[in-house]
Structures are given as structure tokens and as C-alpha cells.
Amino acid sequence: MKDIxxxxxxxxxxxxxxxxxxxxxxxxxxxxxxGEPSSTSDQPGGQLMLTTDVENFPGFPDGIMGxxxxxxxxxxxxxxxxxxxxAKVTDVDFSERPFTINVxxxxxQAKTAIISTGAQSLMLGLPNEERLIGHGLSTCxxxxxxxxxxxxxxxxxxxxSAVEEATFLTRFASKVYLVHRRDELRASKIMCERALENxxxxxxxxSQVVExxxxxKLSGVVLQDTxxxxxxxxxxxxxxxxxxxxxNTDLFKGHLRLKDNGYLETxxxxxxxxxxxxxxxxxxxxxxxRQAITAAGSGCMAAIDAERWLEDQNS
Ligand code: NAP
Numbered sequence: 001m002k003d004i005x006x007x008x009x010x011x012x013x014x015x016x017x018x019x020x021x022x023x024x025x026x027x028x029x030x031x032x033x034x035g036e037p038s039s040t041s042d043q044p045g046g047q048l049m050l051t052t053d054v055e056n057f058p059g060f061p062d063g064i065m066g067x068x069x070x071x072x073x074x075x076x077x078x079x080x081x082x083x084x085x086x087a088k089v090t091d092v093d094f095s096e097r098p099f100t101i102n103v104x105x106x107x108x109q110a111k112t113a114i115i116s117t118g119a120q121s122l123m124l125g126l127p128n129e130e131r132l133i134g135h136g137l138s139t140c141x142x143x144x145x146x147x148x149x150x151x152x153x154x155x156x157x158x159x160x161s162a163v164e165e166a167t168f169l170t171r172f173a174s175k176v177y178l179v180h181r182r183d184e185l186r187a188s189k190i191m192c193e194r195a196l197e198n199x200x201x202x203x204x205x206x207s208q209v210v211e212x213x214x215x216x217k218l219s220g221v222v223l224q225d226t227x228x229x230x231x232x233x234x235x236x237x238x239x240x241x242x243x244x245x246x247x248n249t250d251l252f253k254g255h256l257r258l259k260d261n262g263y264l265e266t267x268x269x270x271x272x273x274x275x276x277x278x279x280x281x282x283x284x285x286x287x288x289x290r291q292a293i294t295a296a297g298s299g300c301m302a303a304i305d306a307e308r309w310l311e312d313q314n315s
Contacts, residue, residue, distance in 0.1 A: 005111070006023070006029060010089050013048065014296040017070070017077050030082045031082075031084075035086070047119075090103060094275045115256075118282055132218045140240075161242040180207065207226065220236055247283065263286070266285045271285075
């Protein structure tokens with residue numbers, strides 16, 4: 001008979017690995033299907049693998065590199081017996097218990113599943129972009145704004161995220177260019193007013209970043225006017241891309257309820273999805289906080305929810 005696990009965790013960012021630590025310590029022998037190293041959206045360790053210094057994760061007063069932090073999470077989960085499969089889940093069946101989770105031709109079965117497949121920041125798709133992440137290019141103002149004290153930077157986007165980040169970044173930067181491809185912002189009126197009144201923010205209307213410059217570190221961008229198609233170089237020390245996020249939920253369409261914006265729906269203040277025994281945590285269900293520490297916290301919630309749910313089934 002096939003081995004039926006107490007829990008399978010899909011995804012290995014801060015949420016999934018925290019769930020692994022907690023479920024391992026609760027004797028649930030978790031199997032973590034951690035993703036594929038070659039992929040930018042599903043790589044083991046999640047989004048922190050694409051960052052350099054992490055200075056806001058509590059417990060590291062001198063900061064820590066993102067990949068090292070995730071390697072520590074993984075080692076801690078392994079220490080308590082979590083097992084890992086380095087591959088991408090290709091299909092799930094949550095319609096009956098035990099649940100089935102397929103990785104290609106290999107099928108795994110589990111009494112509970114914890115989903116922590118994360119989200120990805122939308123990117124411009126330009127050469128240099130991936131290489132310069134953490135070297136002047138960022139997708140998180142809360143995380144990286146501090147590194148740009150008294151420097152000139154730009155934010156790309158015209159929605160609430162971009163306008164909010166541009167305003168936040170004026171606490172550090174000497175000048176913030178907001179680069180938007182149209183002549184009207186998408187962001188809410190009050191946010192726009194705040195940005196327009198801020199003397200440190202200059203909005204570059206009808207502008208698109210068409211090239212990112214820099215060898216070791218980002219040094220500037222080439223902007224193209226979307227009306228005249230004229231180009232010019234903007235020398236800056238930092239570039240924040242704030243054009244939206246995409247949760248990694250393709251796998252769960254038709255299996256679990258998604259919110260209108262594509263994120264997994266969980267019951268308020270819990271990690272419960274609408275399928276009993278299936279839990280979700282981290283950025284795949286969080287469209288608001290999107291921080292490593294909040295993801296880790298929700299991974300802990302999912303582990304406790306799964307453990308208690310399983311206990312109730314067995315009693
Ligand atoms: P969004 O509303 O989808 O806005 C994305 C922005 O990026 C748009 O201005 C879009 O331009 C631009 N964009 C998209 N692709 C681009 C590309 N390839 N090149 C250049 N520009 C590009 O995303 P968001 O700002 O992340 O917000 C997501 C949701 O969260 C929204 O519902 C928002 O209201 C909400 N949110 C709320 C708050 C708050 O209330 N405090 C803060 C952040 C986010 P176009 O305008 O031309 O399409």
C-alpha cells in the first residue's frame with residue numbers, strides 16, 4: 001500500500017519552511033515539495049533567494065543574506081526530520097482524502113496539505129533585470145528603501161503600490177522619480193494627491209523603462225517617451241519595480257477557491273481553505289503584507305491548524 005503522509009507542504013519559502021519546522025516538531029513527518037532550482041517563480045526558498053541583504057528579519061541584528069536565511073530555515077526543518085523533494089508539483093487532487101499530489105509520474109498521498117507556493121513580483125522583462133535584483137534593483141520598498149539614503153531613485157508603475165512606495169521612499173531618498181507609461185495615474189485619488197504634493201517626487205509621464213544599465217550595480221535606466229518614442233538616459237542609484245504581483249496559484253484553479261485577484265482564499269484569521277484538510281499560508285494567500293516575517297508567521301498558523309485538524313479527525 002502507498003505511504004500516506006500526515007502532511008505534504010507545497011512550496012519552500014519562509015511560510016512553507018516554517019510550516020515544515022512546526023509540523024516536524026509535532027511528529028507529522030512533513031514532506032516538502034520545494035520547487036525547482038531553475039525556475040524564477042517556483043525556486044526552492046522563494047523570493048528571498050532573489051535578494052541580497054535582509055535587514056528586517058528579527059533575530060539578525062547585523063542583517064543576513066536572503067539565500068543564507070532560507071538555507072538556515074531549511075537546515076532547521078531538516079534537523080527535525082522534514083524530508084524534501086526538489087521538484088515542481090504538476091497536479092493535485094483534493095476532491096477525496098487522502099489527497100493526491102503529483103510530481104510528474106510520481107504520486108504522493110497525504111492526510112493534510114499545506115500550500116505555500118508564494119507569489120512573484122511582475123517584472124519588466126528586460127535584460128539585466130534579474131541580475132541586478134539586490135544590486136540597486138528592488139521589488140520591495142519596505143525591505144530595501146533604507147539602502148538608498150540621500151540617493152536618487154526611480155519607481156516604475158502608476159498604481160497604488162507604485163505611488164505608495166514612491167511616497168514611502170522619500171523618507172530615505174533625496175529624489176524619487178515615478179515612471180509611468182501613461183499620462184494619468186491608476187492609483188486612488190488621495191494617494192495621487194499625496195504624491196503630487198511631495199516636493200521630492202517627480203512624475204515622469206508617458207515614460208517606459210526600456211533598458212536597465214549597470215555592471216556590478218544599477219547605474220541608470222533608458223527611458224522612452226511612449227508618445228514621441230524619444231529616448232533618454234536617467235542616472236539613478238536605485239530602481240523599484242511596482243507594477244503588481246502574481247500569486248502562484250495556477251496549479252489550484254478548479255481545485256480551491258481563488259479571490260478575484262487570483263490569491264487563494266482562506267477563512268479569516270486562519271489558514272483554512274474551503275477544502276477541509278487543505279491549508280494555505282504565505283504570499284499565495286496574502287495580497288497585503290507580503291513580508292518574510294508575516295509569511296513565516298502564517299506558516300506557523302498553517303502547521304498548528306493542520307495538526308489540530310488531523311487530531312480532531314483521529315479522535
Ligand atoms: P495595479 O493596480 O495593477 O497597477 C499596476 C501599475 O503598473 C499600473 O499603473 C500599470 O500601468 C503599471 N504597469 C503594469 N505593467 C507594466 C509594465 N510592463 N510596464 C510599465 N508599467 C506597467 O497593481 P498595484 O499597484 O500593485 O495594486 C494592486 C492592488 O492592490 C490594487 O487593487 C491596489 O488598489 C491595491 N493596493 C492598495 C494599496 C493601499 O490601499 N494602500 C497599496 C498597494 C496596492 P497602467 O496604469 O497603464 O495599466
